[in-house]
Amino acid sequence: MTELILESTWQTILMVTLSSVIGLLVGIPLGVFLFITDKGHLCQNLWINRSASLIINAIRSIPYIILVIALIPMTRLIVGTSIGTLAATVPLSIAAIMLFVRIVEDALRIVPTGLTEAALSMGATRMQVTKKVLLPEALPSIVSGSTLVIISLIGFSAMAGAVGGGGLGDLAIRYGYQRYNLTVVLEVIAILVVMVQCIQVLGDRITKKIRK
Amino acid sequence: MDTQAQEPILELNGIYKSFVDKTGDKVGVLQDISLAIPQGSITGIIGKSGAGKSTLLRCMNLLERPDQGNVFFEGTDLTQAPRDILRQKRHHLGMIFQHFNLLSRRTLEDNVALPLEIAGHPKAKRRKTAQSLLNRLGLSDRENDYPSNLSGGQKQRVAIARALAGNARVLLCDEITSALDPETTTDILHLLRTLRDELNLTIILITHEMSVIRAICDHVFVMDAGKVAEQGPAEHIFSRPKHPATQALLKPFLKQSIPEFIQDRLQEKLCETKENKAILRLIFSGASAQEPLVSQFIRKAHTDVNILAGFMDQIGDTTFGTLVVEIPNNPAILEQTCTFLSTRGVAVEQLGFITHD
Numbered sequence: 381m382t383e384l385i386l387e388s389t390w391q392t393i394l395m396v397t398l399s400s401v402i403g404l405l406v407g408i409p410l411g412v413f414l415f416i417t418d419k420g421h422l423c424q425n426l427w428i429n430r431s432a433s434l435i436i437n438a439i440r441s442i443p444y445i446i447l448v449i450a451l452i453p454m455t456r457l458i459v460g461t462s463i464g465t466l467a468a469t470v471p472l473s474i475a476a477i478m479l480f481v482r483i484v485e486d487a488l489r490i491v492p493t494g495l496t497e498a499a500l501s502m503g504a505t506r507m508q509v510t511k512k513v514l515l516p517e518a519l520p521s522i523v524s525g526s527t528l529v530i531i532s533l534i535g536f537s538a539m540a541g542a543v544g545g546g547g548l549g550d551l552a553i554r555y556g557y558q559r560y561n562l563t564v565v566l567e568v569i570a571i572l573v574v575m576v577q578c579i580q581v582l583g584d585r586i587t588k589k590i591r592k
Numbered sequence: 593m594d595t596q597a598q599e600p601i602l603e604l605n606g607i608y609k610s611f612v613d614k615t616g617d618k619v620g621v622l623q624d625i626s627l628a629i630p631q632g633s634i635t636g637i638i639g640k641s642g643a644g645k646s647t648l649l650r651c652m653n654l655l656e657r658p659d660q661g662n663v664f665f666e667g668t669d670l671t672q673a674p675r676d677i678l679r680q681k682r683h684h685l686g687m688i689f690q691h692f693n694l695l696s697r698r699t700l701e702d703n704v705a706l707p708l709e710i711a712g713h714p715k716a717k718r719r720k721t722a723q724s725l726l727n728r729l730g731l732s733d734r735e736n737d738y739p740s741n742l743s744g745g746q747k748q749r750v751a752i753a754r755a756l757a758g759n760a761r762v763l764l765c766d767e768i769t770s771a772l773d774p775e776t777t778t779d780i781l782h783l784l785r786t787l788r789d790e791l792n793l794t795i796i797l798i799t800h801e802m803s804v805i806r807a808i809c810d811h812v813f814v815m816d817a818g819k820v821a822e823q824g825p826a827e828h829i830f831s832r833p834k835h836p837a838t839q840a841l842l843k844p845f846l847k848q849s850i851p852e853f854i855q856d857r858l859q860e861k862l863c864e865t866k867e868n869k870a871i872l873r874l875i876f877s878g879a880s881a882q883e884p885l886v887s888q889f890i891r892k893a894h895t896d897v898n899i900l901a902g903f904m905d906q907i908g909d910t911t912f913g914t915l916v917v918e919i920p921n922n923p924a925i926l927e928q929t930c931t932f933l934s935t936r937g938v939a940v941e942q943l944g945f946i947t948h949d
């Protein structure tokens with residue numbers, strides 16, 4: 381049993397870490413793109429901006445469990461199977477991207493526009509403004525927002541159990557729900573609480589350290 | 593001044609700019625603005641809120657692209673310049689803001705070094721320049737501190753250092769003292785004048801306060817509803833304001849020169865039942881401030897002049913003074929007074945009447 385719990389914990393960590401990394405890698409550039417193409421910003425292009433926002437909002441409005449089912453063909457295409465931890469990572473990554481895009485956009489939006497103006501008045505290129513001013517100034521908000529995203533992803537990852545994705549959620553469903561093994565459920569809860577707590581504390585620490 | 597004879601360092605020609613407001617209407621914020629800024633001058637642009645001052649300043653480095661007109665900086669038309677040339681020129685047009693706009697996560701040194709970083713200078717040079725500028729502006733040993741630990745005045749000093757770091761020849765200042773207390777304001781304005789003298793900078797200052805103009809400006813443009821309402825040497829604007837917008841801006845400033853006990857007794861209309869005395873404000877500037885005009889006038893007009901209040905001050909390099917006097921309310925004497933003083937360069941303003949029992 382202990383082995384099973386350890387394995388499930390590892391699977392959850394794997395799914396959440398992998399999807400967070402993918403979410404950040406895609407979500408940061410996408411969030412920056414959405415921000416700078418918006419009205420009154422560095423590379424205003426309303427047509428592209430509105431189209432991209434529309435697509436992202438449409439995806440965002442799909443409940444996660446339905447997204448998992450809808451993405452089965454795509455998952456098969458990428459991973460070769462729609463069952464297993466790796467397969468569960470695909471819809472989780474899509475959800476992560478959507479959440480991170482939002483976090484990054486919001487974080488950029490609260491950077492005072494005067495900072496962009498100041499950098500432009502010094503002769504900065506738009507790339508320099510983004511890299512030297514916008515992203516560094518938005519970083520504390522991105523980190524604190526990411527903490528929340530990662531915690532949400534742990535929640536989403538539990539639903540992977542529904543499609544045989546493994547992880548702690550899967551374990552809780554199979555042993556706790558189907559066989560009514562309360563001990564397993566309590567252990568799963570304890571592990572999740574510890575996990576969330578660790579992420580929260582770590583996130584807060586980093587945010588505090590980098591916000592001057 | 594010999595600066596007037598040179599080619600202006602910055603010149604705006606027929607600038608128009610309009611914005612679309614919330615209701616979708618087009619609003620002309622700048623309408624046919626032309627002005628020339630002499631090298632080495634401190635020029636003030638004053639106007640009430642919404643007059644278009646910030647938009648005008650932002651047109652000078654093309655942060656705002658004019659709909660029409662040209663901006664010449666050191667002979668180059670910025671409106672026609674390709675993007676990379678424009679960026680290069682911006683290195684020499686430093687900008688300072690009301691809310692400082694420092695990067696919160698950079699140390700003071702890295703803030704000041706930002707223009708050099710943008711221009712691609714090596715790290716060693718950036719450090720050296722930033723540290724020497726911080727020293728010069730009285731922030732030595734603070735280079736590793738962060739902006740959030742500074743007072744407003746200190747933040748503005750860092751912003752000035754940063755604007756200078758890119759080898760600025762012109763400083764564009766947008767309400768840079770509006771967030772500071774009066775004492776710090778004086779400090780910062782004096783600092784700007786010292787820097788102008790030492791580095792031969794040209795400074796353009798936007799403000800809505802006459803006191804800022806008074807402290808350091810040589811030349812003033814008064815803006816009203818997107819146009820230049822009036823312009824001239826600072827002492828002329830103070831002593832002979834012509835446009836109603838200028839007079840309105842001067843009012844709170846000049847009010848300081850009338851003591852409260854007189855303000856309280858001042859009447860707008862004549863009182864029929866009592867003896868009335870007319871109250872005049874005489875504004876002297878330049879040469880007229882140094883001549884014994886009042887005594888000459890008393891001798892000529894054979895009248896009593898009672899001096900109620902007065903002060904002398906320095907605006908730029910010019911002596912400037914106001915005198916509040918009381919004379920008999922006699923049309924002939926009043927007329928004579930105004931003519932005599934006006935022809936000698938003194939502005940006369942009738943403030944009202946004071947009654948005597």
Ligand SMILES: Nc1ncnc2c1ncn2[C@@H]1O[C@H](COP(=O)(O)OP(=O)(O)O)[C@@H](O)[C@H]1O
Binds near residue numbers: 642646
């Ligand atoms: N980007 C903009 N979009 C729409 N209206 C603007 C914009 N910038 C300025 N305005 C309008 O132009 C007018 C002049 O603004 P501004 O130049 O900031 O005046 P000032 O600095 O003299 O207070 C104001 O009515 C303001 O609302």
Ligand SMILES: [Mg+2]
Binds near residue numbers: 646647767
């Ligand atoms: Mg303004």
